[in-house]
Amino acid sequence: MCRENNDPIRINYYKKVKFLGLTIYNYLSWNFHIEETIPKLNEACFVIITVRSYLSYEIVRKIYFSHFHSIMSYGIIFWGSSSENNSVFKTQTRTIRVIVNSSSGTFSNELFKELQILILHCQCIYSLTMFVTNNRQLFKSNSDDHNLSTRYNSDLHLPTANLTIFFYLGIIMYNHLPQSLKELSHSVRWFRLTMNRIFFKKSLLFIGGISSL
Numbered sequence: 001m002c003r004e005n006n007d008p009i010r011i012n013y014y015k016k017v018k019f020l021g022l023t024i025y026n027y028l029s030w031n032f033h034i035e036e037t038i039p040k041l042n043e044a045c046f047v048i049i050t051v052r053s054y055l056s057y058e059i060v061r062k063i064y065f066s067h068f069h070s071i072m073s074y075g076i077i078f079w080g081s082s083s084e085n086n087s088v089f090k091t092q093t094r095t096i097r098v099i100v101n102s103s104s105g106t107f108s109n110e111l112f113k114e115l116q117i118l119i120l121h122c123q124c125i126y127s128l129t130m131f132v133t134n135n136r137q138l139f140k141s142n143s144d145d146h147n148l149s150t151r152y153n154s155d156l157h158l159p160t161a162n163l164t165i166f167f168y169l170g171i172i173m174y175n176h177l178p179q180s181l182k183e184l185s186h187s188v189r190w191f192r193l194t195m196n197r198i199f200f201k202k203s204l205l206f207i208g209g210i211s212s213l
Helices: 031-051 057-073 086-099 108-115 120-134 165-175 188-202 207-212
Strands: 016-019 022-025
Touching: 022 031, 031 057, 031 086, 057 086, 057 120, 086 108, 086 120, 120 165, 120 188
Parallel strands: none
Antiparallel strands: 016 022
16 A cells, blocks of 8 residues: 555554454454453452442442443443353352352352343343344334335344344344334333343343243
């Protein structure tokens, strides 16, 4: 590549780069971002360990959301479906046990329900569906492509190629929602409240579980 005066422009090559707080690897893997996030989550967990004995249960829960959750959920629509996210989930589970002072043998699903906190996998689903709902103008519905009256008219149209993976996953998650919930998507506030209630009630553990809503 050259300028108008034919002087060459040097383009530096970087194996990874940080953009808006997300560490992006040149092969679009999220390993580096997750590796850099774990120490931050461990630090947040240590803060909770430090204050747990001196503060009430509700205050400690608020500290979790303001410190740990804010770190964990940042950019989760991009990296949340990564195969490397299990280390983040383990750190979250350990932190939840710290909050309630529970032993490692306690079934963690019950602890998440008790605290009304979404596990990592559910948080990814929730964030993806909220992204779609908040940005409906970016997506086409099936009814925009044809005039046929089918049961899938209200579903979003899937692109032929999943070039932008979080867009693709967001559409899949949205399309698996019950029709009654999709009808609430015109009101972001009611949609969010209903999503929260359903997720905590069902206590989903895996992305595939959304079909059971």
